[in-house]
Amino acid sequence: MELRNCPECGKIFTFIKTNLCPECKQKLEDQFETVKQYLQENPKANIQQVSEGTGIPEKTISGYLRDGRIIASSENKNLGLTCELCGEPIPAGRFCYACGQKLTEGFKQSVSEINKKKADDISPEKNKPEWARSRFSKY
Ligand SMILES: [Zn+2]
Ligand SMILES: [Zn+2]
Numbered sequence: 207m208e209l210r211n212c213p214e215c216g217k218i219f220t221f222i223k224t225n226l227c228p229e230c231k232q233k234l235e236d237q238f239e240t241v242k243q244y245l246q247e248n249p250k251a252n253i254q255q256v257s258e259g260t261g262i263p264e265k266t267i268s269g270y271l272r273d274g275r276i277i278a279s280s281e282n283k284n285l286g287l288t289c290e291l292c293g294e295p296i297p298a299g300r301f302c303y304a305c306g307q308k309l310t311e312g313f314k315q316s317v318s319e320i321n322k323k324k325a326d327d328i329s330p331e332k333n334k335p336e337w338a339r340s341r342f343s344k345y
Contacts, residue, residue: 274298
């Protein structure tokens, strides 16, 4: 048996899989249920409203959304979760559908494109003024 200190409340408890003591784990589950229920009753609430209505920190709520534990209803653009790439409002996760597709399909391609661009930018020939370039190409 392994004893641990709960990082939430500091209580010593028997470690079984989870990091938190049973009380704090229960508390977290209750919080989650509260948020879920609040959103069912107020499907258009934004994170701030949910936080005020439930007394649960906004950070915790957006964590649920990022983890996909809570998925905002399709008409709810108010939860404030946005695609990390294009800024489009999204119901869950980190990227919108389009960016998610781009990331999985075109990842390798876009990386090689970026590398090519970088090479172009640092190529000395391109940085030379027009007259210097044409002079070299003539001879
Ligand atoms: Zn605890
Ligand atoms: Zn996007």
